[in-house]
Amino acid sequence: MATQKYGTRRLGSAAFACATGALALLAARERRYTELRLRVEQLEHTDHCHRHADLTNQHRLQFDLLTTAMNDPDLAAVISTVEAEPTTRRQYLFANALYTNALHAFRIGIVSLEELYGHLRVICQNPVFREYWEATRHQRASLKEASDEAKVGRMVDGLIRDLDESDGDEWWVVGEPPAE
Template sequence: MATRKTRVRGLGTATAVGLGLVTGAVATLAAQHRALAVLRLRLDHLEKRVATSHRDANLATQQRLHWELLSKAIDSPELAEVLDIFEVPASPQKRRQYLLANALYTNLLFYYRIGNLSREDFYGRVRGLMQNPVVREYWTATHGQRATLPEGSDEADLGRMVDDLLRQLDEADTEEWWVVGEPPTE
């Protein structure tokens, strides 16, 4: 009978050791699973940052090209005729002014798109920009172009916001233009 007890004890020890190994392996697998989940989250975050950086770099390149083209048109009345897509006839001088107004507005739009301006900041800056009568004329002369923008795009949404702001400015009975309109919430 002594042998049996030893065997049972040996079996119990072996089972305990095996159970300990299995428990250790399960704990190690759980820890590895958590570490893998953290690594996946970090990788996803990095991929999003890289994608955003690429998008911002592409927007910056586009902004620079846009400015170069507008600069050529502003400097040359002959080249500016190519960009004369305004709804009202414009003299060469007026066309150049409209092209600069376009550059100013596009610059604000770009700053918004890359996150340098909040929607509220954009609103405040465009409210100041629209105090210039030439910029307002430009805005009116390009209404048809904005109507072709894809519904839901940043540019279309911000354009409608500016249209609403101009309507409020026109209806306001105060000279304090900087308080007219309700800045949008994010």
């Protein structure tokens, strides 16, 4: 009997050692998984920051081009596809700068969709902006339907329609901001 007890203890010790080793292995894998998950989150954050920086740099370049075109009618004829007299073309370029600035603020998360809607509601009150919007409708037709710019463009279309259909003078409450 003494041999059997010794064998049972030995088997129990081996099972305990095996279980302890398995737990240690699982703990090590969990630590490694956590480290990898944190690294992926860091990379995603870095990628997100790079995307914002890229968008901002592109927006700055676009604004510089628009500013140059607004100051030089010969260059404005190159950047604008709208047939218009120089003063109107400059106004349209400025309307584009206002719109793209608002769109950029939304894209990088400085303003929410509701805030963007309120800002665009003010811009859409301007008759020159509305003329610009109508004159450039064909340019927005080529946008990918799921893009931010296409979604915001449809929002502006709806906002202008709502403003046109409203009876009251309280334009600042017209329309319903889209859900985010």
